[in-house]
Amino acid sequence: MLNKENKIFRLISEKSNNEIYSRCVIQIDNNKAKKIISELSNEEIDHDSFDSELKKLATDIYKRIKNGSGIVVLKGMPISDVNETELGERFLRFCCLMGKPVSQSVMGDILGRVEDMTHIDPDARGYRNKEELFMHTDQPDMVCMLCVRSARQGGHSKFASALALHEAIKQTRPDLLPALYTGYPYHRLNEHPPGANEITEHNVPVFSECNGDLSIRYLRFNIFATAFARNEKIPELLREAIDYMDELATSSTFCWITSLEKGDMLFFNNYLFLHSRTAFEDDEDPMKKRLMYRVWLECDNFRSIRPELAVHPEGTGGRGGITPQEGKRPRFDYDLK
Numbered sequence: 001m002l003n004k005e006n007k008i009f010r011l012i013s014e015k016s017n018n019e020i021y022s023r024c025v026i027q028i029d030n031n032k033a034k035k036i037i038s039e040l041s042n043e044e045i046d047h048d049s050f051d052s053e054l055k056k057l058a059t060d061i062y063k064r065i066k067n068g069s070g071i072v073v074l075k076g077m078p079i080s081d082v083n084e085t086e087l088g089e090r091f092l093r094f095c096c097l098m099g100k101p102v103s104q105s106v107m108g109d110i111l112g113r114v115e116d117m118t119h120i121d122p123d124a125r126g127y128r129n130k131e132e133l134f135m136h137t138d139q140p141d142m143v144c145m146l147c148v149r150s151a152r153q154g155g156h157s158k159f160a161s162a163l164a165l166h167e168a169i170k171q172t173r174p175d176l177l178p179a180l181y182t183g184y185p186y187h188r189l190n191e192h193p194p195g196a197n198e199i200t201e202h203n204v205p206v207f208s209e210c211n212g213d214l215s216i217r218y219l220r221f222n223i224f225a226t227a228f229a230r231n232e233k234i235p236e237l238l239r240e241a242i243d244y245m246d247e248l249a250t251s252s253t254f255c256w257i258t259s260l261e262k263g264d265m266l267f268f269n270n271y272l273f274l275h276s277r278t279a280f281e282d283d284e285d286p287m288k289k290r291l292m293y294r295v296w297l298e299c300d301n302f303r304s305i306r307p308e309l310a311v312h313p314e315g316t317g318g319r320g321g322i323t324p325q326e327g328k329r330p331r332f333d334y335d336l337k
Contacts, residue, residue, distance in 0.1 A: 020069050020161055021256040028057075028076040037078060040090035058097035061267055065098075065142055066302060070269035071159065077146075077263040084148065088293050091146045091265075098267075099297030102140055102321025106191040106328045114145070114292035134220045135160055135249040135274040139312060140296035141303065141319050143275075144267050147260040151290035153281040157266065159256045160249035160274045162216035166207055168248055169241075176241035180206040184238055186311045187225035190331035191322050193314060199226050202308050206242065211304035215271035220246070222311065249274050260292070271303055296321055 028036075032053055039054045061072050079087055088111050095101060104112045135158070169176055183205035192198050206218050220242060227234045248254050257278075260266060268275065282289040298320050305319060314323045 020071070020164075021159070021258075024064075024069050024071045025073045025075065025258075028074060030076060030078070033076050033078055037082065037090065040093050041086070043093075054094070055097060058094060062098045062299075065267055065269050066299070070161075070272040072265075072267045073258065073260070074265040074267070075261070075263070077265060079146075079148070079263045084291075087146070087148065091144075091293050092295060095144045095295040095297060098144075099142055099299035099302075102296050102298050103324050104139075104294065104296050105322055105330050106325050107330075108324030110295070112294035112296075114294050115290060132279040133276040135246060135276045136219050136221075137217050137274060138270050138296060139319075139321065140270055141299040142267060142297040143270050144295040144297060145260070145265065146293040147262055147264045147266075148291040148293060149288060150259070150261055151281060152283045152288070154278050155290050156257050156259050156278045158250070158276045158278065159258075159268070160254045162207070162272050162274065163214060164254055165216075165245060165248055165274070166214060168254070169245065173241075173244055176237065176244060177207070179235065179238040179241040180245070181208065182238070183308070184223050184234065185226050186219060186222040187229055188311060189222065189225060190328060191312065191325075193323050193325065196314075199229065200311060200313075204311060205306070205308055206245070208306045208309060210306045213271075213304045215303065215305050215309065216274065217271075217309045217311075218242075218245075218274060219311070269303075271305065 036054050036057060039052070061074070064070070064072050082090065092101060092111050101110045103110060166177075169180070183203040185202065186200045186204045188196075188198050188200065190198070204217055204222075206216060208215055208217070223234060223238075223242070233239075302319075307313070309319075312320075312322045314320075
């Protein structure tokens with residue numbers, strides 16, 4: 001675990017009603033941060049160097065993501081003197097210490113750029129537009145992000161604990177849990193391989209349990225897109241269940257909202273948290289527009305999950321990435337009303 005013996009970082013108690021988040025924000029020591037950023041400039045990192053500050057940091061973060069609170073916000077990385085391209089390469093090297101990077105879309109992006117691209121791609125997936133997002137999960141084991149530039153206004157990160165939501169639903173509306181465990185087929189939104197079905201051939205459960213591990217997988221848009229494509233209605237109990245879960249997840253009781261600033265890094269367990277982002281407004285100067293780097297990681301011996309969680313089963317047991325296909329883009333052009 002992150003501890004005082006490392007003398008690299010200290011915990012910051014960020015105002016929160018939830019113990020999960022009150023101890024997840026970490027301030028890295030300035031001198032250590034400079035050393036780590038410098039060490040990341042090396043194209044070959046010595047994974048076996050026991051004294052490496054870099055390896056200590058990655059190991060401790062990984063332990064918290066896998067076995068601890070499941071979320072870490074790391075503050076204090078000095079990135080102003082590193083150009084944008086090199087910064088992305090260094091961040092990717094750091095993430096590689098914790099797992100295997102996988103493709104985040106049909107475009108094959110290993111180092112994803114989270115920025116508004118609707119001026120050239122009106123149907124861009126959520127991470128490439130500026131609208132507020134539904135609470136959702138991604139595809140991999142771990143999600144890693146680096147704030148390169150924050151928005152002029154908005155763009156705040158939001159999280160809700162899957163375990164807390166499950167317990168709340170169990171206590172207040174247990175009749176809704178069967179529908180959430182049953183799930184619904186997911187539309188793959190133009191990211192399915194040639195010859196494959198654009199809709200999963202199985203139901204993707206919202207909540208599932210495997211070897212004692214409770215996990216969440218939730219993409220509201222993909223559920224509604226399936227219903228639209230099939231010209232059918234979502235089962236009434238499932239619709240009520242996901243509406244209720246969304247209501248809880250965005251309430252002040254369960255939703256933690258935080259602002260990522262330049263140099264902040266974010267890491268979280270994709271099976272333990274729903275996440276989203278508020279709408280934002282960019283600066284007119286292209287060099288001041290909001291930009292986050294994102295990495296999806298597939299991790300060894302990370303968590304037991306059911307195969308039904310796979311929206312893109314071409315990945316490793318549902319926990320890998322999305323198969324790249326030249327010339328294709330994710331397409332979000334369904335009317336969800």
